[in-house]
Amino acid sequence: xxxxxxxxxxxxxxxxxxxxxxxxxxxxxxxxxxxxxxxxxxxxxxxxxxxxxxxxxxxxxxxxxxxxxxxxxxxxxxxxxxxxxxxxxxxxxxxxxxxxxxxxxxxxxxxxxxxxxxxxxxxxxxxxxxxxxxxxxxxxxxxxxxxxxxxxxxxxxxxxxxxxxxxxxxxx
Numbered sequence: 001x002x003x004x005x006x007x008x009x010x011x012x013x014x015x016x017x018x019x020x021x022x023x024x025x026x027x028x029x030x031x032x033x034x035x036x037x038x039x040x041x042x043x044x045x046x047x048x049x050x051x052x053x054x055x056x057x058x059x060x061x062x063x064x065x066x067x068x069x070x071x072x073x074x075x076x077x078x079x080x081x082x083x084x085x086x087x088x089x090x091x092x093x094x095x096x097x098x099x100x101x102x103x104x105x106x107x108x109x110x111x112x113x114x115x116x117x118x119x120x121x122x123x124x125x126x127x128x129x130x131x132x133x134x135x136x137x138x139x140x141x142x143x144x145x146x147x148x149x150x151x152x153x154x155x156x157x158x159x160x161x162x163x164x165x166x167x168x169x170x171x172x
Contacts, residue, residue: 037083037084037099037100037101038083038084040101041080041083041084041099041101042099042101042103042129042131043131043140044080044086044099044105044129044140044142045078045079045080046077046078046140046171046172047075047076047077047078047171047172048075048076048077048078048141048169048171048172049073049074049075049076049169049170049172050070050072050073050074050075050076050090050146050167050168050169051072051073051167051168051169052070052072052146052165052166052167053165053166053167053168054166055069055165057069058161058163059161059162059163061159061160061161062150062161062163064159064161065119065150065151065152065159065161066119067119067148067161067163069165070090070091070146070148070165071091074090074091075090075172076088076089076090076107076125076142076169077090078105078107080099084098084100084101085097085098086098086099086105086107088107088109089109090109090123090125091123092111093109093110093111093121093123094109094111095107095108095109095123095125096108096109097125099129102128103128103129103130104126104127104128105125105126105127105128105129106124106125106126106127107123107124107125108122108123108124108125109122109123110123118152119150119151119152120150120151120152121148121149121150122148122149123146123147123148124146124147124148124149125144125146125147126144126145127142127143127144127145127167127169128142128143128144129141129142130142130143131171139170139171140170140171141168141169141170141171142167142168142169143166143167143168143169144166144167145164145165145166145167146163146164146165146166146167147162147163147165148162148163149161149162150163
């Protein structure tokens with residue numbers, strides 16, 4: 001004798017399994033950016049002093065964390081390792097990332113944690129490179145966004161702040 005009690009349970013299980021498979025699939029991939037470059041990488045290597053545009057200052061949460069803004073003219077240094085893989089530094093923070101055949105690039109870095117339980121930091125830069133190997137890199141520039149995520153754990157809670165600053169930079 002079946003009472004139908006298992007039909008709703010089977011429907012819920014099917015919905016959960018189906019939604020799990022949907023989450024595992026690609027979610028809106030941008031095919032143009034996924035083309036990693038090998039020999040045809042843009043010449044992004046160099047030193048780029050950053051000029052921040054539309055700066056509204058630091059949010060109050062950042063002031064509470066004693067976060068200092070990046071200085072105008074802070075130099076982003078970029079080197080290419082192999083293919084489209086990048087390394088670099090910004091304000092003493094080591095960065096790693098990727099450049100794509102389109103000229104888009106991303107760099108991310110996390111400074112070592114301080115021994116005093118200080119602020120944890122993550123830097124992310126996404127930019128578009130203009131200029132190319134045909135001009136020997138002269139006049140190459142970047143335009144994009146810098147994001148800094150800062151946090152500190154205090155007791156059972158965490159203080160957090162995010163800084164987003166658009167920038168432009170011309171290779172030195």
